Amino acid sequence: MNSPGTLFLLPTLLADEAGNEWLCQKELSLFDEITVWFTENERSARRFLRKAGFNGDFDKLVMLRLDKDTPSAEIEIMLKYLLEGKDAAILSEAGCPGIADPGSSLVRGAQKKRIPVVAIPGPSAIVMTLMASGFNGQQFTFHGYLPVDSVQRIKRIRELENLAKTTGYTQIFIETPYRNNGLFADILKVCQPETPICLGVNITLPDGYTKTMSARNWLKAIPELHKLPAVFAIG
Numbered sequence: 001m002n003s004p005g006t007l008f009l010l011p012t013l014l015a016d017e018a019g020n021e022w023l024c025q026k027e028l029s030l031f032d033e034i035t036v037w038f039t040e041n042e043r044s045a046r047r048f049l050r051k052a053g054f055n056g057d058f059d060k061l062v063m064l065r066l067d068k069d070t071p072s073a074e075i076e077i078m079l080k081y082l083l084e085g086k087d088a089a090i091l092s093e094a095g096c097p098g099i100a101d102p103g104s105s106l107v108r109g110a111q112k113k114r115i116p117v118v119a120i121p122g123p124s125a126i127v128m129t130l131m132a133s134g135f136n137g138q139q140f141t142f143h144g145y146l147p148v149d150s151v152q153r154i155k156r157i158r159e160l161e162n163l164a165k166t167t168g169y170t171q172i173f174i175e176t177p178y179r180n181n182g183l184f185a186d187i188l189k190v191c192q193p194e195t196p197i198c199l200g201v202n203i204t205l206p207d208g209y210t211k212t213m214s215a216r217n218w219l220k221a222i223p224e225l226h227k228l229p230a231v232f233a234i235g
Contacts, residue, residue: 002085004115007107008034009097010089011122012048014229018123018204020052027120032056036081036088038066040102045091066090067102075109082115094229096124100144100174125231126172129200132210133170135235140170148179150186157190164195164234171234180225187232188222191215199223200231 010027013020020028031054039045042063064078082088090097090106096119097103110117130137143160147153160171175183187197193216201223202208212235 004113005082005085005087006116006118007082007110008087008089009103009107009117009119010091011096011120011124012091012094014094014123014125014204015202022123022204023052024121027122028053030089034087034089035060036062036086037091038064038078038088038106039091040065040067040093044093048091066106070102070105075106078106079109079113079115082110083113096122099124100126100142123204125200125203125229128203129198129210129231129233130170130172132200133198133212133233133235135170135196135198135212135233136168137170139168140172143171143173145175146173146183150182153183154186154190157187160234161191161195173232175230175232177227177229180228180230183232184222184225188215188219191234196235198233198235201225201228
């Protein structure tokens with residue numbers, strides 16, 4: 001019986017305009033070795049691989065779709081490749097697989113079947129915002145997306161501000177880019193003037209920034225966030 005292959009979790013660039021310098025050497029060395037890929041979108045995966053230096057023939061690769069809707073039966077098919085001894089990799093659309101992106105269902109299956117799993121370091125807007133925020137990096141919580149409904153969202157922001165103040169845990173969350181301005185307006189409406197708020201915007205791009213200011217000071221210079229990838233944190 002073959003030993004199982006290794007499942008690699010490979011970060012992708014946070015934006016098409018970002019350069020390969022944001023990818024580690026270990027990841028770059030794997031691109032021409034792996035022939036089985038699990039991706040959110042085959043077209044964008046091909047584009048990323050070519051940009052990152054893949055020189056092979058795409059027709060010789062196996063590419064299977066892996067997203068939040070992938071059924072368990074298809075997860076089993078993916079695991080079969082690994083159990084047959086083939087190395088494989090997960091690519092998400094941006095950032096790190098399994099971190100606010102698909103991948104955990106396949107990784108969970110691999111762990112249950114004792115398939116080796118190797119996470120390769122790379123750009124994660126969530127982690128990079130926390131690192132540059134000046135907030136507590138020992139205890140933090142990532143909440144994903146807040147409610148879309150404004151009334152429920154305001155209630156949740158108030159809860160997160162209170163958690164940050166009473167526990168000291170950094171509270172991190174994201175939003176669909178076209179809703180960023182509405183979310184930030186609600187944050188500034190709800191939070192106390194002295195509450196520190198961090199924004200990580202367009203991270204890894206030349207115009208990207210991570211900035212921490214009090215709600216009071218953000219009100220003096222509200223940034224335009226519409227359609228820009230952003231991470232929000234309350235300290």
